[in-house]
Amino acid sequence: MDKSILDSCKYNQCRANVLPLLHNMHKIISSGNDLNQILKVVMQIMETHMRVIRGMILLFDREIGQIRVFQAIGLTEQEQAQGVYALGEGITGRVVETGQHVVVPRISEEKEFLNRAYKRAIGEDSELSFICVPMNRGEKVLGAISAERVYDNPVFLQQDIELLEIISGMIAQEVELFLMENRSKSYQERERYRPDNIIGTSRPMMQAYSMVKKLAQAETTVMLLGESGVGKELFAGAIHYASARADQPFVCFNCGALPESLV
Numbered sequence: 001m002d003k004s005i006l007d008s009c010k011y012n013q014c015r016a017n018v019l020p021l022l023h024n025m026h027k028i029i030s031s032g033n034d035l036n037q038i039l040k041v042v043m044q045i046m047e048t049h050m051r052v053i054r055g056m057i058l059l060f061d062r063e064i065g066q067i068r069v070f071q072a073i074g075l076t077e078q079e080q081a082q083g084v085y086a087l088g089e090g091i092t093g094r095v096v097e098t099g100q101h102v103v104v105p106r107i108s109e110e111k112e113f114l115n116r117a118y119k120r121a122i123g124e125d126s127e128l129s130f131i132c133v134p135m136n137r138g139e140k141v142l143g144a145i146s147a148e149r150v151y152d153n154p155v156f157l158q159q160d161i162e163l164l165e166i167i168s169g170m171i172a173q174e175v176e177l178f179l180m181e182n183r184s185k186s187y188q189e190r191e192r193y194r195p196d197n198i199i200g201t202s203r204p205m206m207q208a209y210s211m212v213k214k215l216a217q218a219e220t221t222v223m224l225l226g227e228s229g230v231g232k233e234l235f236a237g238a239i240h241y242a243s244a245r246a247d248q249p250f251v252c253f254n255c256g257a258l259p260e261s262l263v
Contacts (some may be wrong), residue, residue, distance in 0.1 A: 018049045025170060029258060035171075035178045039071045042145070042167055047073050050160055052147040053128065054118060056083060057115045059179060060096050064247045067096050067143065073115055074148075083117035090116065092144055095132045099141045101165070103157055104130040107148070127151050128182040137172040142179060208235065216242035 017106055025041045046052040054074035060067050069075070069083030088097040091112055095102050105112040107128050132146040145164050151157075200208075214237050215222050224232045233252055240250045 018045055021045050021049065022170075025167075029170065029174060035174050036071070038171055038174055042171065043071065043073050045163075045167065046147055049146065050149060050163065052149050054148040056117065056146045057082075057143065058083065058085070058092060058096075058146065059175065060087075060141060061179075061247065063183065066247070067092060069117060070143070072117075079117050081244050085116065091130070091132055092146060095134050095144045097144075099134045099136055101131070101133040101161055103132075103161060105151055105154070105157065117247070129157055131160055131164060133158065133161060133168055135175055137176045140176075142172060142175045160229045182258050212238050213242065215239050 021044065024044075025038065028038055028041060042057065046055045049129065053071065055074070056069050056072045057069050057076070059070045061072040065087050067087065069080045072080050074085070075083070085093040085096075087093055091104065091110070094112075104113060107113050107130050110130070113130065123183050127150060128148045129151040130146065130148050130219075132144050132177065134144050135142045145168055147160065147164065149160070212235060222239060224235055226232050236252075237250055238245065
């Protein structure tokens with residue numbers, strides 16, 4: 001047996017121990033489970049078998065050119081929300097842009113490391129390594145998987161790269177389908193809430209259309225008032241999809257169905 005494999009098993013990092021989980025992930029993918037369930041298994045492998053302290057699965061939205069954290073371990077929801085990168089920005093952006101993995105043996109020695117999702121203090125986690133591998137589907141890069149773990153030696157880092165590349169290849173098709181479905185839903189939502197779809201040519205309606213354009217450019221809270229059925233949701237959607245937040249979800253609630261204590 002290869003000496004590096006023997007050494008890794010000696011230090012309780014034998015990657016052969018991951019085979020049952022990889023087999024389980026294969027069964028989950030084959031059974032048609034949703035992407036969230038599949039990625040939970042990926043997170044389990046990273047945390048339990050790779051001793052990852054912080055890990056992220058990031059997806060690339062080609063329409064807006066942004067790479068966002070989709071699922072993570074070791075990060076709060078707020079920190080995950082901060083994990084947004086432009087193509088080519090920092091190590092993560094470079095990995096998605098080039099389709100090539102990057103390894104940083106010690107984060108503290110890498111100037112290109114942005115610390116965007118997790119704001120670490122000076123000297124904190126100075127012995128951590130960072131690995132980032134792309135999720136490739138043919139010639140397309142769909143996103144990336146990144147991991148921070150305590151630095152051991154180059155042999156273990158190389159094994160982690162190989163393992164993450166295997167995982168990346170296994171989930172790439174499901175990620176691609178998810179992104180395609182999201183793009184389709186986003187397009188349908190945008191089309192539904194286009195101002196052109198709101199019927200009316202009277203002077204008050206023309207003034208309302210003009211107001212939609214102005215409000216969409218403003219950083220302010222908007223309250224729409226009117227009787228049931230007059231089109232408040234259509235105008236709210238038109239404002240949202242004409243604004244800088246158009247790439248974020250547009251969520252509607254029926255306040256009449258909520259308990260009074262929550263309103």
